[in-house]
Amino acid sequence: MKRSAFFISDGTGITAETLGHSLLSQFRSIKFEQITIPYVDTQEKAHAVVAQINKIAAQDGKAPIIFDTIVNQDIRTTIANCKGFMIDIFSTFLHPLEEELQTSSSYTVGQSHAIVDESSYKIRIDAVHYALDNDDGARTRNYHEADIILTGVSRCGKTPTCLYLALQFGLKAANYPLTEDDMDDLKLPQVLNENKSKLFGLTIDPNRLTAIRSERKADTKYASARQCEMEVRAALAIFNKTNIPYLDATSLSIEEISTRILAATGIGRRLQG
Amino acid sequence: MKRSAFFISDGTGITAETLGHSLLSQFRSIKFEQITIPYVDTQEKAHAVVAQINKIAAQDGKAPIIFDTIVNQDIRTTIANCKGFMIDIFSTFLHPLEEELQTSSSYTVGQSHAIVDESSYKIRIDAVHYALDNDDGARTRNYHEADIILTGVSRCGKTPTCLYLALQFGLKAANYPLTEDDMDDLKLPQVLNENKSKLFGLTIDPNRLTAIRSERKADTKYASARQCEMEVRAALAIFNKTNIPYLDATSLSIEEISTRILAATGIGRRLQG
Numbered sequence: 001m002k003r004s005a006f007f008i009s010d011g012t013g014i015t016a017e018t019l020g021h022s023l024l025s026q027f028r029s030i031k032f033e034q035i036t037i038p039y040v041d042t043q044e045k046a047h048a049v050v051a052q053i054n055k056i057a058a059q060d061g062k063a064p065i066i067f068d069t070i071v072n073q074d075i076r077t078t079i080a081n082c083k084g085f086m087i088d089i090f091s092t093f094l095h096p097l098e099e100e101l102q103t104s105s106s107y108t109v110g111q112s113h114a115i116v117d118e119s120s121y122k123i124r125i126d127a128v129h130y131a132l133d134n135d136d137g138a139r140t141r142n143y144h145e146a147d148i149i150l151t152g153v154s155r156c157g158k159t160p161t162c163l164y165l166a167l168q169f170g171l172k173a174a175n176y177p178l179t180e181d182d183m184d185d186l187k188l189p190q191v192l193n194e195n196k197s198k199l200f201g202l203t204i205d206p207n208r209l210t211a212i213r214s215e216r217k218a219d220t221k222y223a224s225a226r227q228c229e230m231e232v233r234a235a236l237a238i239f240n241k242t243n244i245p246y247l248d249a250t251s252l253s254i255e256e257i258s259t260r261i262l263a264a265t266g267i268g269r270r271l272q273g
Numbered sequence: 274m275k276r277s278a279f280f281i282s283d284g285t286g287i288t289a290e291t292l293g294h295s296l297l298s299q300f301r302s303i304k305f306e307q308i309t310i311p312y313v314d315t316q317e318k319a320h321a322v323v324a325q326i327n328k329i330a331a332q333d334g335k336a337p338i339i340f341d342t343i344v345n346q347d348i349r350t351t352i353a354n355c356k357g358f359m360i361d362i363f364s365t366f367l368h369p370l371e372e373e374l375q376t377s378s379s380y381t382v383g384q385s386h387a388i389v390d391e392s393s394y395k396i397r398i399d400a401v402h403y404a405l406d407n408d409d410g411a412r413t414r415n416y417h418e419a420d421i422i423l424t425g426v427s428r429c430g431k432t433p434t435c436l437y438l439a440l441q442f443g444l445k446a447a448n449y450p451l452t453e454d455d456m457d458d459l460k461l462p463q464v465l466n467e468n469k470s471k472l473f474g475l476t477i478d479p480n481r482l483t484a485i486r487s488e489r490k491a492d493t494k495y496a497s498a499r500q501c502e503m504e505v506r507a508a509l510a511i512f513n514k515t516n517i518p519y520l521d522a523t524s525l526s527i528e529e530i531s532t533r534i535l536a537a538t539g540i541g542r543r544l545q546g
Binding site: 003011012013014015018019022023026027028029030036039040054065069071085087089090091093094096097100101103105106121122124125128129132135144153157160163164167172188210215232254255256259260261262267 | 274276285286287288291292294295296299300301303305307309311312334336342344358359362365366367369370373374376378379391395397398401402405408430432433436437446465485487488526528529532533535536542545
């Protein structure tokens, strides 16, 4: 079965998408054709959106599901006239919140993402540049500034996790790959030993690692099943021997790896949305 | 006025946080103390959360606001007994959706982020590595693979935007800084000329640029007001002269820059949440 779903906003559309994806993922028997339309901030755009929704509704023979976070009342009224099934996210929750908080909401266009707090912006950008500068063990002299240092074998997910931690939570995350030298003597490199309290390990299923590495460098020793197995086993031995907390990243998304690390370590966020 | 807010989930907590932040940002007169508790997936953890909420409720003298996306019914029942004001996100919307879609929802723990589709994972990781490898004009020979190439003066927001486009949308985004050489003759570098259809410019207020650069390299020519003004003016002249679409990034968040670029160019996402 196939249905269409729209995520519509007068801002970025991120809230409508995030909530919409979560809700739709609870209906696995249905395939959703998903369309995001952000910045619907004029009546002209709103009428164009209605026409698009109605066209899809006619094609599908079923009402598209509409998730909207439009704050402007007039634009929301226009959209509400479409032939879709409306999930009006803000109006559903803002009224009960207004009563509980005993105050009116400001209903400003795209407010959730529009206001750039300069200190938050700086925290975030600094964290991104920190992750870039301290990626892949390239530089270790700034580890004293790190909130966390990820370690593990090459291609187990360290780099994207560090970038996500930086962008989403403003954390300074470095990463250091364990290499064959470390594996020979099953010891932490000296620079990691000095920063042991900040270390967090990632491990991965050797077969998955083989597949990932083969995508990049097929038919090399680096991507071979034997090498991947040896490295993963050695990395695990090092984590266990040196009491480094670690996580199996095999079947986790970057969001899950990141949030599980925060939950496991108790490291606080530097940004709050 | 100060209130406490909790974002509680048996998964990552990202949906609860995203929606919660959007809703709370509509109440600007109130300062919210925000606490995220992900992976509440046992009764033991749920009871600990209730105790934590009740303690804060007693301290505040007001009910904390609880945004939850817990899928497990028993755990949700435990949490619902706390002394908080409950915004139960999933149950609010899943029932009407079940009726409209004429099917039951699967209510699986953390389903929205838990299922790692291997092809999506690969798209995402490849995009992140593409952004890293093609950051800051370091390499230009893979521009034929790019979905988009951002350009503009140093420190106008290109790098974090490319990484966000990669992580969030799976897009291959390169970036190329305009330097003084380009500014002397107000021409696009040859390598950009060859990929003109993929170019998108970012501009920034010169005063803001001066502040950003000064954080990094205070009292240098690079960070001087005069240099920043000259570079921004020259970059704008190049964008206008060569008909490159551009955006003023000064007061925009990374999410806004990214989603506005997609809206302006019509570039489609490679990932759908």
